[in-house]
């Protein structure tokens with residue numbers, strides 16, 4: 001049988017409950033009683049089905065897994081933000097290269113260099 005859901009001790013035993021063919025499980029330490037059933041096996045199964053606090057080790061392990069997940073998720077989000085920024089910069093550089101190529105083609109075709117082509121507005 002599982003440990004007592006109230007005190008956590010492993011001292012529970014099947015016992016007769018008031019009524020015909022009535023059995024329960026009682027904790028010898030804190031006297032908690034389980035559900036009444038019509039057989040010892042039924043009473044023990046009902047005792048085992050009672051909700052229990054997860055033991056401290058299981059809770060700690062779960063907290064550690066959660067913390068690791070949160071850290072990994074944060075790192076992933078940061079990496080995605082950096083990747084988006086790099087993509088944006090690459091797109092800008094590509095657009096700039098296309099514009100420079102276009103300007104170079106115009107200049108080689110006409111042989112003219114206009115102040116505006118060089119980004120100069122006054123001369």
Ligand SMILES: [Zn+2]
Nearest residue numbers: 004007027030
């Ligand atoms: Zn108990």
